[in-house]
Amino acid sequence: MQRAIMTVKDPLADEVLSSEVKYKGSFLQVIRDEVRTPDGVISCREYLRHPGAAAIIPMFDDGRVILEKQYRHPLRKTFLEIPAGKLDPRESPLNCAKRELIEETGYEASKWKLLGRFNNAIGYSDEEITVFLARDLKKVGQHLDPGEVLELVEMPWTELVSKSLNGEIRDVKTIVAAMWLAHEMAD
Ligand SMILES: [Mg+2]
Incomplete structure (x- = not known):
């Protein structure tokens, strides 16, 4: 029997509407994303992207x-x-x-x-x-x-x-x- 490969969507995840790099430093980037929350609210998320x-x-x-x-x-x-x-x-x-x-x-x-x-x-x-x-x-x-x-x-x-x-x-x-x-x- 063949098993279907399914990607399960996280029911708590935001949907990203747009994404912008607001600052690009030597190792950090400041990102601002516009998102739609699972309950339909349009909001923004600001965060640092780090190399680990x-x-x-x-x-x-x-x-x-x-x-x-x-x-x-x-x-x-x-x-x-x-x-x-x-x-x-x-x-x-x-x-x-x-x-x-x-x-x-x-x-x-x-x-x-x-x-x-x-x-x-x-x-x-x-x-x-x-x-x-x-x-x-x-x-x-x-x-x-x-x-x-x-x-x-x-x-x-x-x-x-x-x-x-x-x-x-x-x-x-x-x-x-x-x-x-x-x-x-x-x-
Ligand atoms: Mg060190």
């Missing part, structure tokens, strides 16, 4: 992890976070993670495990972040981009988890990664 990113928890054999302190301009504040970076065009999340780990921390990892993927700003961006656990670290030397200023911080993985729970860590990718890591380490 990969984030890494680099972990030594003794359970220490490498974090970064980095100044984040939108909030005018320095944050403690795990290494991460934007995907280059057509780059896979794993290749991006491998590249960013070396660039930002100076370590190469031979064991990689996918911890998960999440969308960090569903109300106003299509950004997706893929998180990996990187182990079996070997020092090869950091090479930061000009203007990329960060400070490396090492701590036991349990401290990453406790700082993510007590509010000291506010960066969402780091908090999610810490929760997934705690689950991973409990296995």
Whole structure:
């Protein structure tokens, strides 16, 4: 018996009537779409189109992890976070993670495990972040981009988890990664 291929329409989806790039930056685009909602209302949706990113928890054999302190301009504040970076065009999340780990921390990892993927700003961006656990670290030397200023911080993985729970860590990718890591380490 032949099975019909059907695409099921999401009953909650908006119908896009028109779409416009309002701003095209070096990696972000601001989009404004005119839509018709399922109940027939004409409305607009403004959002950021993002290339996606990969984030890494680099972990030594003794359970220490490498974090970064980095100044984040939108909030005018320095944050403690795990290494991460934007995907280059057509780059896979794993290749991006491998590249960013070396660039930002100076370590190469031979064991990689996918911890998960999440969308960090569903109300106003299509950004997706893929998180990996990187182990079996070997020092090869950091090479930061000009203007990329960060400070490396090492701590036991349990401290990453406790700082993510007590509010000291506010960066969402780091908090999610810490929760997934705690689950991973409990296995
Ligand atoms: Mg980065």
